[in-house]
Amino acid sequence: xxxxxxxxxxxxxxIFTVIAPRAVSAQQPTPSxxxxxxxxxxxxxxxxxxxxxxxxxxxxxxQWRELIRQKLADGWTEQQIKDYFVLQYGDRVLxxxxxxxxxxxxxxxxxxxxxxxxxILFRAFRSWKRPIPSDNLQPDNAEILKSSDPNQDEYISRxxxxxxxx
Amino acid sequence: xxxxxxYATLVIxxxxxxxxxxxxxxxxxxxxxxxxxxxxNAMLLTFPLLTISALSIIYLLINGHYEVxxxxxxxxxxxxxxxxxxxxxxxxxGSLLFWSWLMSAFASAVTLRKWDRDREFLPxxxxxxxxxxxxxxxxxxxxxxxxxxxxHSPTGNVASAMFRPAGTTLFIPxxxxxxxxxxxxxxxxxxxxxxxxxxxxxxxxxxxxxxxxITRRTDARWIRLTRRWTIVAWLxxxxxxxxxxxxxxxxxxxxxxxxxxxVENSAFMPWLIGxxxxxxxxxxxxxxxxxxxxxxxxxxxxxxVIFGTFLTRSGVxxxxxxxxxxxxxxxxxxxxxLTFVASLSLLSRRWNDLRSEGVMGSWFSREALFLLNNxxxxxxxxxIFWGVIFPILSEALGIVGQGIPALAGIxxxxxxxxxxxxxxxxxxxxxAGLLLLMGxxxxxxxxxxxxxxxxxxxxxxxxxxxxxxxxxxxxxxxSIPALLGFWMIAYVACVIIYEFWRAAWARHxxxxxxxxxxxxxxxxxxxxxxxxxxxxxxxxxMAVGILGIELFQTETQxxxxxxxxxxLGQYTIKFDSLSVFDTEEGRNVARAVVSIYKDGNYIGELHxxxxxxxxxxxxxxxxxxxxxPEDDLYVLLVDWQPLSTSAATFKIYHNPLIWWLWxxxxxxxxxxxxxxxxxxxxxLLMVSKSIPExxxx
Numbered sequence: 001x002x003x004x005x006x007x008x009x010x011x012x013x014x015i016f017t018v019i020a021p022r023a024v025s026a027q028q029p030t031p032s033x034x035x036x037x038x039x040x041x042x043x044x045x046x047x048x049x050x051x052x053x054x055x056x057x058x059x060x061x062x063q064w065r066e067l068i069r070q071k072l073a074d075g076w077t078e079q080q081i082k083d084y085f086v087l088q089y090g091d092r093v094l095x096x097x098x099x100x101x102x103x104x105x106x107x108x109x110x111x112x113x114x115x116x117x118x119x120i121l122f123r124a125f126r127s128w129k130r131p132i133p134s135d136n137l138q139p140d141n142a143e144i145l146k147s148s149d150p151n152q153d154e155y156i157s158r159x160x161x162x163x164x165x166x
Numbered sequence: 167x168x169x170x171x172x173y174a175t176l177v178i179x180x181x182x183x184x185x186x187x188x189x190x191x192x193x194x195x196x197x198x199x200x201x202x203x204x205x206x207n208a209m210l211l212t213f214p215l216l217t218i219s220a221l222s223i224i225y226l227l228i229n230g231h232y233e234v235x236x237x238x239x240x241x242x243x244x245x246x247x248x249x250x251x252x253x254x255x256x257x258x259x260g261s262l263l264f265w266s267w268l269m270s271a272f273a274s275a276v277t278l279r280k281w282d283r284d285r286e287f288l289p290x291x292x293x294x295x296x297x298x299x300x301x302x303x304x305x306x307x308x309x310x311x312x313x314x315x316x317x318h319s320p321t322g323n324v325a326s327a328m329f330r331p332a333g334t335t336l337f338i339p340x341x342x343x344x345x346x347x348x349x350x351x352x353x354x355x356x357x358x359x360x361x362x363x364x365x366x367x368x369x370x371x372x373x374x375x376x377x378x379x380i381t382r383r384t385d386a387r388w389i390r391l392t393r394r395w396t397i398v399a400w401l402x403x404x405x406x407x408x409x410x411x412x413x414x415x416x417x418x419x420x421x422x423x424x425x426x427x428x429v430e431n432s433a434f435m436p437w438l439i440g441x442x443x444x445x446x447x448x449x450x451x452x453x454x455x456x457x458x459x460x461x462x463x464x465x466x467x468x469x470x471v472i473f474g475t476f477l478t479r480s481g482v483x484x485x486x487x488x489x490x491x492x493x494x495x496x497x498x499x500x501x502x503x504l505t506f507v508a509s510l511s512l513l514s515r516r517w518n519d520l521r522s523e524g525v526m527g528s529w530f531s532r533e534a535l536f537l538l539n540n541x542x543x544x545x546x547x548x549x550i551f552w553g554v555i556f557p558i559l560s561e562a563l564g565i566v567g568q569g570i571p572a573l574a575g576i577x578x579x580x581x582x583x584x585x586x587x588x589x590x591x592x593x594x595x596x597x598a599g600l601l602l603l604m605g606x607x608x609x610x611x612x613x614x615x616x617x618x619x620x621x622x623x624x625x626x627x628x629x630x631x632x633x634x635x636x637x638x639x640x641x642x643x644x645s646i647p648a649l650l651g652f653w654m655i656a657y658v659a660c661v662i663i664y665e666f667w668r669a670a671w672a673r674h675x676x677x678x679x680x681x682x683x684x685x686x687x688x689x690x691x692x693x694x695x696x697x698x699x700x701x702x703x704x705x706x707x708m709a710v711g712i713l714g715i716e717l718f719q720t721e722t723q724x725x726x727x728x729x730x731x732x733x734l735g736q737y738t739i740k741f742d743s744l745s746v747f748d749t750e751e752g753r754n755v756a757r758a759v760v761s762i763y764k765d766g767n768y769i770g771e772l773h774x775x776x777x778x779x780x781x782x783x784x785x786x787x788x789x790x791x792x793x794x795p796e797d798d799l800y801v802l803l804v805d806w807q808p809l810s811t812s813a814a815t816f817k818i819y820h821n822p823l824i825w826w827l828w829x830x831x832x833x834x835x836x837x838x839x840x841x842x843x844x845x846x847x848x849x850l851l852m853v854s855k856s857i858p859e860x861x862x863x
Contacts (some may be wrong), residue, residue, distance in 0.1 A: 103582060114549075
């Protein structure tokens with residue numbers, strides 16, 4: 001892990017040493033931190049798990065932000081910069097999966113699942129609203145009900161009523 | 167020596183657990199009281215044994231026994247004593263043992279209760295608890311052993327092993343790597359134990375549910391027995407989540423409290439299903455319905471608890487490849503699969519015993535609204551679960567799909583990130599639904615409510631809540647989501663206050679009690695209900711904070727020279743000075759002093775800083791925060807010029823109303839404590855009341 005970071009940092013430093021002199025000679029206004037963060041916010045570095053690039057404190061991420069600044073200074077658009085990072089490091093740098101291929105599932109499953117849930121709930125509710133037919137009662141339960149002592153029965157129902165109230 | 171003692175007790179506990187599980191099973195099958203008692207003793211024995219094991223690690227940590235790998239990984243000479251102790255749960259091996267230790271404590275406590283008329287549950291509860299415990303102990307013994315030591319071979323290689331490999335000598339490093347600096351925050355010290363307590367406590371209701379299924383005692387008895395355990399589990403889990411949020415806000419330095427990180431989500435999922443369970447068991451208790459559903463929910467909660475530990479411990483989150491490299495991932499996966507399938511097949515065998523006793527009276531009855539609540543919680547769970555597993559799934563499918571040329575276009579094989587934008591785009595809807603339900607369900611009655619009766623109960627709080635629009639519009643709020651959100655919050659708050667008022671007023675009139683006394687006694691009489699309402703109130707207050715930060719957070723970043731200024735909205739910060747110094751415990755601190763002005767008036771000073779830990783080579787950003795009920799000003803020191811310290815980069819967040827999130831959490835926890843407060847079992851209370859005075863004497 002640490003080796004990957006060092007390697008990444010090294011590569012980025014190399015990139016900067018190549019790009020930096022050109023940017024200085026371009027004499028364009030330097031993009032502000034807020035402009036850089038606006039784009040960095042939507043990107044994730046492949047090394048630091050689940051931390052957006054605008055807030056990641058590592059050196060590698062600071063250098064990535066500088067890279068965004070350079071690209072902005074060179075006149076690149078937001079989309080071009082994002083595409084560049086995707087090309088270099090893969091889809092995982094984007095905050096949400098690009099809607100293509102199997103990734104469609106990430107957008108489709110939640111609404112479909114919720115609709116199915118609503119449907120099941122609706123069906124269950126309809127079936128519960130119908131009173132249970134008497135022949136569905138288990139025979140042994142029906143026996144018990146029939147044979148039980150009326151006084152005892154009254155006692156049980158009072159007891160159950162009490163328990164229910166609590 | 168101490169490491170050997172710790173390891174030996176771990177192995178003995180494992181054997182005791184296996185023995186206890188077998189004894190419980192045979193005891194139940196053969197109806198043998200002595201075997202069940204023996205199993206119970208085995209269960210009780212696991213706690214002192216694991217205490218010895220846990221104390222052994224703590225001893226090694228405190229005394230700097232760096233020959234033990236775990237001690238080197240998570241502690242160092244210059245760490246204060248309290249951090250050395252809490253390093254027990256600072257790493258993977260230690261935290262797994264800590265999990266087992268808490269599990270044995272809870273399971274022992276539950277076996278100590280009086281079992282009188284629930285004796286048939288006992289062996290099965292022990293069986294489930296001990297199988298779970300044995301699984302975690304197995305991980306500790308065979309895979310994540312915290313007592314492994316370093317050994318030095320004559321060729322100069324250092325290897326780690328539990329027992330001395332032939333021809334090697336013990337290797338003792340001078341110092342350790344130290345605890346991850348991010349974990350040195352007070353919130354992070356208490357956060358894992360709270361979360362783990364919540365996790366292990368949920369095993370108890372699950373164990374009872376399984377016992378109820380096995381023994382065919384499928385009435386609401388198991389729910390009544392575990393009611394308090396469930397609330398306690400939920401309380402700890404909630405506390406763990408809230409502390410984690412606070413920790414993220416204070417330490418992670420991104421101006422927020424929740425990042426939809428898979429680790430956060432893995433603790434949130436059991437909470438969501440646990441919350442659905444807490445609500446739906448009430449329907450079973452009152453109406454004899456949803457019995458099958460409650461079983462599904464508690465099985466799911468249990469497996470989500472294990473899944474949560476699995477996600478954070480298996481390495482599967484970083485990569486499918488990392489998952490395959492260690493045995494811990496597949497073992498967790500297997501255990502979750504096995505318990506899930508076994509529980510569900512048991513449930514299916516008892517499906518008909520769990521048929522509903524009642525019928526649904528109306529679409530607006532309380533049971534119907536509780537069912538809707540369950541749908542929303544479950545929907546939230548599905549969304550989050552999907553967000554968590556999708557990156558893993560897409561990577562895994564990609565590996566398979568890439569091998570088949572026809573599918574290569576569909577299965578990109580690339581790991582993807584499912585970030586906050588995705589979650590936030592979906593979850594607001596079920597959350598809004600839940601908020602609205604909190605304002606409707608308390609006004610409904612069991613069985614008989616109709617749209618008309620609810621409407622009648624709603625109109626007073628509804629009219630009062632509309633008043634909230636006046637200050638909102640006067641202050642210039644025009645955003646529709648904000649207006650709707652704040653109105654809903656106001657409405658729910660009115661309903662809760664109205665409910666409290668109505669009951670206290672009725673009691674005050676009926677019993678001629680002082681209104682405050684009536685209020686107090688009313689809560690005492692029905693702690694679960696009013697505790698629940700206090701929890702709702704806490705939720706509503708938290709919603710104020712969430713709405714504030716989500717809809718109105720602003721930020722800016724800039725580099726300013728000493729004496730320079732940077733503005734955000736009404737606020738201006740002035741960079742006064744910056745000092746860089748080393749501390750005794752191995753930190754390099756860069757601390758800035760900035761003055762804060764609001765509308766041009768000086769209001770105070772903040773000290774954002776960046777700590778760099780030499781041992782672990784990790785930086786840590788500590789924000790300077792000025793927090794008021796109106797808003798938080800959150801200033802981060804992003805960068806500075808190392809030699810002159812004459813200019814520095816600051817990032818400033820303006821977080822409106824976030825204070826209410828923390829205040830609401832406190833109210834929420836108070837509500838949970840009220841609901842969980844022990845009282846006599848209702849049945850016992852009734853029996854003691856019904857006994858005539860003479861017979862009592």
